[in-house]
Amino acid sequence: MKAFEYNNEANHAYLLSLMGVPHTHLPPSFPIMARIIQNTWFQPAAAEARIGNSSLKRGTCRIFARTLRGTSMRCARTIFFGIAVVGSLFFTPNFAIAADDKPVAKKDLKRATLPVQVAKIDASMQASWEDNKIKPSPVEDEVKWCRRLFLDLIGRIPSYDEFADFAKDKSPDKKFSLVNRLLNDDRYTEEYANHWSSVWTNILIGRNGGMENRSLTNREGMQKYLRDSFAQNKPYNEMVIELVTATGSTKPGTEGFNGATNFLAMKVNEENGTQATAAVSRIFLGLQVQCTQCHNHPFNQWKQQKFWEFNAFFRQSRALRRYVSGSVNRDIDHAEIVNEDFAGEGRRPEQAEIYYQLRNGLTKVAYPAFVDGTEIGKSGYVSQVNRRNELGKLMMESPFLDKSIVNRMWAHFLGYGFTKPIDDLGPHNPTTQPELFDELSSDFRAASYDLKQLIVWITMSKPYQLSSKITKDNASDEPSLGESPKFSHFYTRQMNAEQLFQSLAVATQANRKGNLEEQQKKREDWMRQFVVAFGTDEGDETTTFNGSIPQSLMLFNGDLIREAISTESGTWLHAMTQVKGPIADKVQYLYIAGLGRKAKPEEVNVAQQLLAARKNDVGGMLQDMWWAILNSNEFIFNH
């Protein structure tokens, strides 16, 4: 019998005819799958693409190669068809295939020019490493870097085909292209916006915001505002001003809806807006003032007077409750933030003052003044002085605005900021590489607060390229032990719960039902199990998704994992069982989809043993292996 020529020049139409099936019976991504097989996996150039320490040619392509080699044509057709159908379930239809099969290296390639900030970061890092007599770890394997970038930039691991796409790209600018693709390609806009929306929702209202009984916060409204803002790449300063000065309704679909109001909805009414005071100064200016509400803080240059002067900006603002119509219990439907004339505690609206008490019981007076001492008009009439609008303007001039966001973004991608914690930029708190920090901050202002540019600077810089493997030459660089971070190796860190949820959605996409909104709702419901409130008026909370036993139990046994490893009809594992072919190839597929690397021989061996233990039930074996992969450190850590 004639062996199937798996590396011939057939186009996908030929393949289709080979299988004797009409095109229309195939899933939409089938032709792409077929082309991948034809153009990618079996081409020598692609075969050299590296995943981990092994080459892809021994990867999934072998599913096809081995299956087809030495089998009868008829048999090959069936199997090939099966694989392609199943494979196309995993591959998204818009998978890009190079039309040109010539090796990319022969093309006339112009290296893209990186922004100057990348070189600034690299030079500063190099000097710091030399000063500290350490050597950076080697540059990380590209495919591992790709996983890291996806997690940090769009909040999930790459899909199988995204891994493959990146691995086969031979361009010297492939990393820069990938960063740009995730930032600017329409295909990723929604995921980019969703990811940063969930990051910022947690910063602005916490994981519990909007979940409390009779909450004035509408979590969906907050997310919608942020999603829209990130989708259109709204400059950061505009976003801040909108959040700080927002008026209108918190709930989507209501009259005067303005999702930005959700940031302050629960922070302006109680205790004279002290929560708004603390949150705005901490989140946007990196100034921790909550202690100075009651007294001059010994370690902080902020004085009690400053706290109340800052607080005075919020005293015209109120969140009005809007009730569900006809509700006997006066259930809250939503809230509306308004600015109202403030008479002042001395009942003189033209000079609306507030009072606070010193520890010794003496009463003092305060008028609105910014952190640098700049005063505004004292009138409490909104028509004369809109205090939050004035605050917004003053914040726009503050260098703390620039520094706090650069610090936050730096820490997002590199694990630690220039200060610890990142939202304390006070003079009492030491700074790592202060010159670089200052320069990046002013550059960010000069770049018109374009967050995507800042992301490019950081993700293309040397420290973000480094391996997380610690070497003997940089073992001392361990910030978790109290050293200031030197960024000489990538700091291994756990995915957060949102990243896990989204990563599972991608790895097992066939399992998920429902539209985006339903998915979002499902994620929110699922997230709630990890939130623990501290029972204070300030709404402090923590998460049990922190590497402790409850998290372990969830990953071992929780519904989400049970769903991810399901072998019921319609799931991706089930689809895999329907394909004939070597067990080893299916196992390889799982490892690439979950970990971005091939299975090692001993891992394949264990899979074979498991298959025997499962009495040759392939689905059962795949389920066990996929469970093991999802529970591994290599999966749950960003590294």
Place this chain on the structure above:
Amino acid sequence: MWSRFAPPVGMDRRHFLSHMAGASALLGSSMSLGHSLRVHADTLKKNHKSCILLWMGGGPSSMDIWDLKPGTDNGGPFKAISTSGDMQICEHMPLMAKQMHHMSIVRSMSTREADHNRGRYYMHTGYVPDANVDYPSYGAVMAHELASQRPELQIPPFVSIGGASEGPGFLGMSWAPLGVSSNGRIRNLEMKLENDRLTQRRIALELIENSFIAQNRGAVLEDHRKVQGKTFDLMTSTQMKAFDVEKEPEETKERYGKNNFGQGCLLARRLVEAGVPFAEVDLGGWDNHQGIFRILENDRLPVLDKAMSALVEDLSQRGLLEDTCIVWMGEFARTPRINADAGRDHWAKAWSVVVGGGKFKGGNAVGATNADGTEVEGEPYSSEDLMASVCHALGISLETTFTSRNGRPMKIANSGKVIKGLFG
């Protein structure tokens, strides 16, 4: 190779071995469990003491509960009543008043942290927040010291009931609290899978886990493996029935109070009976900036009084109190001055905590505040001193030194001094 492979207690691995014989060569690295090792290595004199921390989240007004100033401007409306001990407490704590011969009040706590997060951290660890070192909390420290002497214990040595507690700091995530709700239910505890299959999955998991750890990508990866080991223990242990607080007789449940804190205290007693060295029970809602007296009288104090008195009495009746320390505290207390909203704000300068059981002598009040409650008279005590005293009452040596991973030695309880008046 197989001899180095210890399956979780309670699992039958023979079935799997019959299928897996060929795989043995792959499984060189040992699993992270060490029960059998610990059993045989244990020749130390055993310390069976335990500690229950009643954590009052939000900062309880101790001058309205344990150190009343009736008749002064700051005193508020509550009266003081006599107790079975040599001190008076609030009239709204009548059941505790009958148990105070077991308990001591430290009325001269003086700390500086009056922010919730900072105060919670400081009172839980004995250290002020430090951006560079993450210190272990009470539960992690005491579990770490006591669990090694309890090789038979399969459930986590640090359980946090109804709250988050504080983390294990540099001791690592394997000493993190197991958080449970007050009904004792633990989410996702059951795999609904036959045990041998769980063991088999675990072998596949360990292969990835171990080879990744070997790549030297940070100590968090080793912690991850340890936590998984503990999780496997938990899932397969018969000791988990200690969490089944629902099995308690109805009258016992009533006695503690049928609310989260009451049932949490009852669960803590069950855990201590099962050998758990540290349980923390959370009662929040003390951040009373407004309308404090109404909230205390009608809500917080009745809940506290019932549960705490039941716990003390129950432990005493069962003969467990001399081996069980009870600590009552929050992150700070509240301003002696009553504010314009009939509330009290944050105050750390002069306040009270309560301890009892273990080696504590009980029945007395140590230290005092001045007439209006604003200052400590005599020697002030810190979080470090309190922690050192609790360690002492549990028989944990104050010479114990921890070495953080960077080799820095740190004395237990941040070198605090034992509060002498608490011991006979």
